Amino acid sequence: MAGDSGSLSHDDLWPRAGDWTATDAVNGDVDxxxxxxxxxxxxxxxxxxDATPEAVRDALRRYSPFAHDADIEMLTLTDAGDIxxxxxxxxxxxxxxxxxxARSRLLVALGGDNAASVPVAQGTWGSDIATAGLVTLDAHYDLRDGRSNGSPVRRLIEAGLDGRRVVQIGIQDFANSRAYAERAAEYDITVILRDELMCRPMADIMSEAFAIAGAAGGPIHVDLDVDVCDRSVAPACPASTPGGISAYELRQAARSAGRHPSVHSIDLVEIDATADAADARTVRLAALCVLEAAAGLADR
Incomplete structure (x- = not known):
């Protein structure tokens, strides 16, 4: 696959991200x-x-852990491998x-499709699901019947999540149905359409979302479904559409999520690494979102 990092150059003054210590090899809690x-x-x-987690790990090595306004290198970063x-x-x-x-301040999960959001959120929330909150960046409502990558939000609500503490950002026209829009309203979900992002900064949107999702004081899970992005920057997402958000906006959202003290977990989902462009742009965007989340965490 394009983007193999095996032949990357070495520079003692330019460390590479990734290659983190295995979680089980670390004594005590991690960041x-x-x-x-x-x-x-x-x-x-x-x-x-299912090929994507390893591809994102590989892409991380194309970047350094240096950010001009956040000291990622002071963090303890570990890799728990794959489920x-x-x-x-x-x-x-x-x-x-x-x-x-339970051993980390922030967990970042690499999907997989959006079905990953259910075990990630439930595992992180545990018995706190009644006070928990969910923020999604997604082109779709994910309120379908049954069990699929189109149903995680409905499944989490049916498991005990209060729909009043769910915020869905980036929902797009022509990518949903009237029935699911009505279902979102029935669940009292706060929906911020793609068009609204054209006139409001992402930082303001995320601040509003965290206030709603965290209203009961519980842990927040952030679902970054990369198909919220424009298809030009996320060709490896089967359901991405022309007119989605920019790569920079998604990176801003990841940074905001990492920074917020109530966010305990983030997932990056819906990328098929085997279907990416030759320059691996979608996978590399996911890797940058991991680093943005780390930068946000360093700034808490």
Whole structure:
């Protein structure tokens, strides 16, 4: 696949991101833990999203851990590896995620399709689901019936999440249906359409979202479904459309999520690394979002 980092140059004065210590090898708590949740089997679109966690890890090495306004290098960053068969045993996946989340200030999960959001959120929230909040950046409502990558928000609400503490950012015209828009209203979900992002800064949108999602004082999970982005920057997302948000806006959202003290977990989902452009632009964007989240955490 294009983007292989095996032949990258070496410079002692230009350290590379990634290659983090395995979580199990670290004694005590950590700042940020990375974990792969390679869901793909219930996807509504044919996908090899299970290949994405490793591709993002590889892409991380193309970047340095240096940010001009945040000291990522002071953080303890670890990698918990991949969940084995998260589609087949969602309960075990949530338990493993819960164990890792309990040892970290922030957990960043690499999907997989959007089905990953269910075990990641449930594992992180644990018994706090009644006070928890959810913020999604997504072109879609994800309120479908059944179990698929199109149903995680509905499933989390049915599991006990209060719809009044769900904020969905970037919902797009011609990518949803009237029935699911009405379902979102029935659940009292706050919906911020793509058009609204054209006239409001992402930082303001995220601040509003965190105030709503965190109203009960519980933990917040942030779902970064990369198909919220314009198809030109996210060609590896099967359902991305022309007219989505920019790569920079998604990076801003990731930074805001990492910075907010109530955000305990973030997922990056809906990328099929095997379908990316030759320059691996979608996977590289996901890697940058991991680093943006770390930069935000360093600024808490």
């Amino acid at each position: 940020l833990a990375l974990i792969g949740v390679p869901t793909c089997r219930t996807s509504l679109s044919p996908t090899s999203a 084995t068969d998260p589609d087949g045993d969602e309960t075990a996946a949530a338990e493993r995620i819960g164990d890792v989340a």
